[in-house]
Amino acid sequence: MRLIFIILICQVSTAIFCQRIDFESDPDKNLFIKLYGEVHYNQPINPNIKQNGMLDVHRLVTLFGYQFNKNTQFVSEIEFEHANEIFVEQAFLKHKIISNLSMRAGMILVPMGFVNVNHEPTAFNGVERPLVDKYIIPSTWRSIGIGLSGLLTNQSIKYQAYLLEGMSSYKDGVATLSSGNPIRNSRQKGIKASTNTIPSLAAEIEYFGISGLKISASYFGGQTVSSLNDELDLSNERLVLQADSSVVRLRMVTLFSDFSFDNFNIKMQATFGKNLDSKPYNEFANSDVGSSFYGFYIEPAYNINVNDKKKWTLFTRFSMYDTNSSQSIDNLNIDTQRTVWTLGFGHFFTKGVVGKIDFQKIWTEESNFQTINAGIGVWF
Amino acid sequence: MVLKFISGLLFFIFMFPQTELSLLLQYEKKIAKITESEFVIDNFKLLETNNRPFAYWEAYKNEKNDFESTLIIASIFTCNLGGCTAEQAYAKSKSSQEYFDLVLELSDDKISKIKVLQYFSDYGYEISSKNYLKKYIGRSICDFTLSNTEVDIISGATISCDALQYFLGSLCD
Numbered sequence: 435m436r437l438i439f440i441i442l443i444c445q446v447s448t449a450i451f452c453q454r455i456d457f458e459s460d461p462d463k464n465l466f467i468k469l470y471g472e473v474h475y476n477q478p479i480n481p482n483i484k485q486n487g488m489l490d491v492h493r494l495v496t497l498f499g500y501q502f503n504k505n506t507q508f509v510s511e512i513e514f515e516h517a518n519e520i521f522v523e524q525a526f527l528k529h530k531i532i533s534n535l536s537m538r539a540g541m542i543l544v545p546m547g548f549v550n551v552n553h554e555p556t557a558f559n560g561v562e563r564p565l566v567d568k569y570i571i572p573s574t575w576r577s578i579g580i581g582l583s584g585l586l587t588n589q590s591i592k593y594q595a596y597l598l599e600g601m602s603s604y605k606d607g608v609a610t611l612s613s614g615n616p617i618r619n620s621r622q623k624g625i626k627a628s629t630n631t632i633p634s635l636a637a638e639i640e641y642f643g644i645s646g647l648k649i650s651a652s653y654f655g656g657q658t659v660s661s662l663n664d665e666l667d668l669s670n671e672r673l674v675l676q677a678d679s680s681v682v683r684l685r686m687v688t689l690f691s692d693f694s695f696d697n698f699n700i701k702m703q704a705t706f707g708k709n710l711d712s713k714p715y716n717e718f719a720n721s722d723v724g725s726s727f728y729g730f731y732i733e734p735a736y737n738i739n740v741n742d743k744k745k746w747t748l749f750t751r752f753s754m755y756d757t758n759s760s761q762s763i764d765n766l767n768i769d770t771q772r773t774v775w776t777l778g779f780g781h782f783f784t785k786g787v788v789g790k791i792d793f794q795k796i797w798t799e800e801s802n803f804q805t806i807n808a809g810i811g812v813w814f
Numbered sequence: 815m816v817l818k819f820i821s822g823l824l825f826f827i828f829m830f831p832q833t834e835l836s837l838l839l840q841y842e843k844k845i846a847k848i849t850e851s852e853f854v855i856d857n858f859k860l861l862e863t864n865n866r867p868f869a870y871w872e873a874y875k876n877e878k879n880d881f882e883s884t885l886i887i888a889s890i891f892t893c894n895l896g897g898c899t900a901e902q903a904y905a906k907s908k909s910s911q912e913y914f915d916l917v918l919e920l921s922d923d924k925i926s927k928i929k930v931l932q933y934f935s936d937y938g939y940e941i942s943s944k945n946y947l948k949k950y951i952g953r954s955i956c957d958f959t960l961s962n963t964e965v966d967i968i969s970g971a972t973i974s975c976d977a978l979q980y981f982l983g984s985l986c987d
Contacts, residue, residue, distance in 0.1 A: 463911075464911065466894050466911060468894070499894075499911070501911035504889075504913075507911065530932075530934060533840070533841070533844075533915070533931060533932035534932050534933065536934070583936075585933055585939055585942060587929070587930050587931075587933070587942040587943075587944075588944065590942070590943045590944065590945070592939055642939070642940045642943055643943050643944070643945055644945065645943075645945055645946060645966075645968075646968075646969070648940070648970075694969045699969070
């Protein structure tokens with residue numbers, strides 16, 4: 435009763451006792467516009483073959499956000515990729531339910547791995563994102579859905595869980611899963627995305643209670659979506675069987691750790707994925723996707739701080755991934771394992787501006803090739 | 815089943831009371847636990863509220879405490895929506911949207927208790943770690959200035975750490 439009385443008093447009064455930070459009275463400062471972008475130069479090196487380099491405005495992403503009040507905000511990112519593709523990368527509403535527990539709905543980044551969420555060029559080492567975060571975790575991986583995120587401050591734990599649109603495995607007569615791309619081409623990117631009655635689940639738990647250390651575990655699971663399930667005549671057994679064969683159950687787990695001590699930092703990430711039901715899928719869709727895939731990397735780095743704003747970051751990254759580590763049919767493209775070594779540095783001219791150069795060597799089962807990459811990145 | 819779950823979730827979210835209370839009332843239970851005080855509202859007397867560009871805070875005196883102490887509950891602005899990039903001016907934070915809520919107990923200007931009550935942003939939440947915050951205990955608020963980083967900054971939570979230390983220094987004034 436007493437609390438109800440106090441609430442009523444607070445609601446009808448503008449007394450000093452109830453005064454606090456207030457976004458609604460000055461909406462001009464609530465809109466926020468930001469941008470990040472990266473321009474790259476990739477030059478393959480091969481002593482026997484002459485190859486052209488590539489110059490690319492790889493990404494230019496504008497962020498528009500609005501803080502409606504203390505509890506509710508909207509964040510969107512519109513991405514221009516390779517100077518000719520436009521995508522919506524994020525568009526979600528975040529609303530605080532109670533302290534340290536928020537709801538998020540809309541187009542959300544799938545919380546899996548470091549780079550998928552922290553993909554601004556000033557946030558990761560190397561000109562290009564790690565290849566594990568391209569072929570195994572298909573960054574930028576985003577989906578439409580709804581879920582919860584929160585903090586347990588006493589336990590130093592951050593958690594998030596979302597119900598999301600599924601991945602698409604079969605669309606308009608075309609199989610999207612293959613041995614080289616077990617997941618990347620199945621992203622629907624929120625473009626009139628189809629969904630199952632049972633959505634996919636993405637969840638992450640992170641522990642940050644030890645100074646300098648963060649560790650996290652992420653999970654993604656769900657059945658893929660097939661266009662054959664749209665307007666399916668359930669009395670037609672043959673069509674139902676075909677539709678069943680055009681989907682797989684996808685399961686992925688990622689473990690990540692980030693340890694910093696003085697100027698030294700080391701990141702480690704490992705992802706394991708399974709495409710259950712890949713055998714009937716391959717037989718029906720005439721594809722060659724494996725039943726499992728994996729990727730991991732270890733990346734030590736050292737920061738040389740010139741001053742508060744200017745620094746150099748030297749790093750090396752050893753990674754290995756296989757987009758087709760377990761085969762479900764015999765005639766597979768077996769050359770899917772890659773070992774990648776990257777060595778490079780980044781120079782932060784000031785906070786939010788970086789220039790990067792690195793050397794990358796990639797070994798396959800049968801050959802190897804090398805690339806020199808250079809680029810600039812900004813975030814402001 | 816799923817639709818029921820989602821509709822139940824949405825009902826819970828939008829029907830949950832979002833009334834704006836004083837920070838003391840918003841975090842009554844947590845503060846009672848932290849201060850080991852059973853009846854927070856009866857025991858704490860409001861000394862002052864302060865609304866500055868970088869923070870809003872309320873100061874209370876615990877009247878049932880045997881020793882002299884001041885309880886500060888604050889909403890501290892950190893950086894901008896969507897994450898911080900270049901130097902975010904929390905000190906002149908007219909355009910800051912992200913904030914966190916914090917409680918601290920001062921005895922003779924020294925920090926005896928400190929806890930993050932709520933962290934809304936997706937960036938810099940590492941500051942809420944108990945292991946990190948205990949580095950502040952026993953330090954005087956007057957030791958903190960922008961140019962003097964008394965406690966280590968957490969990599970990835972630089973702006974939040976800076977904002978906290980700036981806020982502590984401002985209390986000295």
